[in-house]
Amino acid sequence: MSANVLRITLVMCVGVMMTDSQSLRKKIYMTVPQLISSAGYPVEKHRAKTPDGYILQLHRIPAGRRTARRSGSPNAKGKKAVLIVHGLLGSSSDFVIMGPERSLGFILADAGYDVWLGNLRGNVHTSHQTLKRNNPEFWAYSFHEHGKYDAPAMIDKVLNMTGLEKVFYIGYSMGTTTFFTMMAQRPEYNDKVIAFVALAPAVYLDNMRFLANFLLKTVNLSSTMRARGMLSLAFEPGTLDFVVSSFCATRNPDADMCMRLVFSIVGEDYEQNDWDMMPVILSRFQPASWGQLEHFGKIAITGVFTSWEDGLWGAVKPYNLSNVAVPVSLFYGENDQLTEKSQVLRLAAELNSTGVLESLQPGCSCPKFNHLDFVFAKDVGNLINKPLVKHINMLIKKYDKD
Ligand SMILES: *[C@@H]1O[C@H](CO)[C@@H](O)[C@H](O)[C@H]1NC(C)=O
Ligand SMILES: *[C@@H]1O[C@H](CO)[C@@H](O)[C@H](O)[C@H]1NC(C)=O
Ligand SMILES: *[C@@H]1O[C@H](CO)[C@@H](O)[C@H](O)[C@H]1NC(C)=O
Numbered sequence: 001m002s003a004n005v006l007r008i009t010l011v012m013c014v015g016v017m018m019t020d021s022q023s024l025r026k027k028i029y030m031t032v033p034q035l036i037s038s039a040g041y042p043v044e045k046h047r048a049k050t051p052d053g054y055i056l057q058l059h060r061i062p063a064g065r066r067t068a069r070r071s072g073s074p075n076a077k078g079k080k081a082v083l084i085v086h087g088l089l090g091s092s093s094d095f096v097i098m099g100p101e102r103s104l105g106f107i108l109a110d111a112g113y114d115v116w117l118g119n120l121r122g123n124v125h126t127s128h129q130t131l132k133r134n135n136p137e138f139w140a141y142s143f144h145e146h147g148k149y150d151a152p153a154m155i156d157k158v159l160n161m162t163g164l165e166k167v168f169y170i171g172y173s174m175g176t177t178t179f180f181t182m183m184a185q186r187p188e189y190n191d192k193v194i195a196f197v198a199l200a201p202a203v204y205l206d207n208m209r210f211l212a213n214f215l216l217k218t219v220n221l222s223s224t225m226r227a228r229g230m231l232s233l234a235f236e237p238g239t240l241d242f243v244v245s246s247f248c249a250t251r252n253p254d255a256d257m258c259m260r261l262v263f264s265i266v267g268e269d270y271e272q273n274d275w276d277m278m279p280v281i282l283s284r285f286q287p288a289s290w291g292q293l294e295h296f297g298k299i300a301i302t303g304v305f306t307s308w309e310d311g312l313w314g315a316v317k318p319y320n321l322s323n324v325a326v327p328v329s330l331f332y333g334e335n336d337q338l339t340e341k342s343q344v345l346r347l348a349a350e351l352n353s354t355g356v357l358e359s360l361q362p363g364c365s366c367p368k369f370n371h372l373d374f375v376f377a378k379d380v381g382n383l384i385n386k387p388l389v390k391h392i393n394m395l396i397k398k399y400d401k402d
């Protein structure tokens with residue numbers, strides 16, 4: 001009885017939301033190529049194959065809106081290629097979802113870059129040659145494999161398709177972890193990268209030690225879930241959409257439960273929270289393997305940027321950050337509680353000691369700037385992405401000798 005009442009109430013809430021913003025709600029279910037072409041940009045799909053059988057879709061925006069309108073069949077001849085790699089629970093979607101005025105993928109394309117949006121194994125744009133997604137083997141990976149196989153395969157694909165010798169790499173959060181684990185394991189990829197921009201880099205996570213210990217040791221979360229047959233930390237898009245539209249709809253910081261929960265992990269920033277977009281963003285969250293979470297947990301618990309072959313409680317084997325040989329620009333959030341400033345400073349000191357630190361700065365001189373703001377801030381276009389394009393222009397001039 002009471003369950004039914006609750007259900008009816010929830011359905012009514014969703015109904016109200018739907019009539020409120022039909023077109024926004026469509027964005028929850030659009031594919032990334034649909035998002036790109038409906039914004040007026042050319043789009044291409046490419047597939048990178050990893051040596052261990054994963055197939056990763058790359059979404060390419062070879063030209064900006066104006067070029068596309070003018071020339072009909074845009075191409076990327078003579079352009080510099082930029083590969084953007086997403087974070088945990090993310091996908092290529094994160095760099096177009098806020099639209100042409102705000103999202104990095106579009107802004108870079110309009111600035112004359114050949115934009116490649118990567119996808120790391122596990123998200124909806126990836127598959128495996130033989131393993132189905134309901135096979136536990138499909139999920140037996142961490143960002144160790146993202147770095148060892150996925151990023152190299154994507155870089156090679158970009159270079160092969162463009163004929164260029166080097167690509168510019170931008171990573172956000174776990175997309176930066178991927179970069180560092182790549183260079184530690186496959187330093188020859190330094191020769192294929194012009195420079196690296198790291199947004200909210202996730203390398204040291206001492207600030208998450210308590211949470212990691214609690215979830216992985218006390219609650220035994222990943223082992224218990226695995227034992228119960230839950231293959232990954234996954235969200236059914238329909239369910240997520242339903243929950244999010246029901247509980248994330250108050251639009252009032254005093255009554256809000258949903259964003260408060262999110263903010264408890266990434267840092268609170270109601271100022272830059274886009275209430276219209278949040279249901280879309282949260283509903284598009286992608287699965288993560290338990291191995292990814294355990295690996296981050298191991299780093300948080302040990303305080304070492306360690307490999308994970310021996311498992312969560314196994315031997316600690318530091319990744320060799322001295323293998324990074326390309327210029328690295330680090331951007332942190334003043335109020336990022338996940339990849340905290342103090343932890344980024346520690347990484348900066350290490351990269352500085354080997355001479356590869358190009359710059360270290362706040363993504364925005366905004367005291368509330370949190371982890372998600374790097375991609376989803378209400379004003380992310382002006383606060384982050386437009387200045388970032390200038391920074392990238394400068395780096396290309398300085399380091400690309402083509
Ligand atoms: C791309 O890969 C194909 C197949 O391996 C190869 O034949 C071609 O020469 C490559 N192109 C470039 C520009 O590397
Ligand atoms: C964690 O859960 C797994 C699977 O249920 C179990 O085998 C293991 O003993 C548990 N570990 C601890 C420390 O409770
Ligand atoms: C780490 O890499 C650097 C540069 O590639 C090398 O000189 C150093 O010996 C390596 N350190 C370890 C512990 O392997």
Ligand SMILES: *[C@@H]1O[C@H](CO)[C@@H](O)[C@H](O)[C@H]1NC(C)=O
Pocket residue numbers: 348349352360
């Ligand atoms: C990097 O090292 C140089 C020389 O040791 C020092 O002057 C500079 O302040 C350092 N930069 C950072 C961000 O640590």
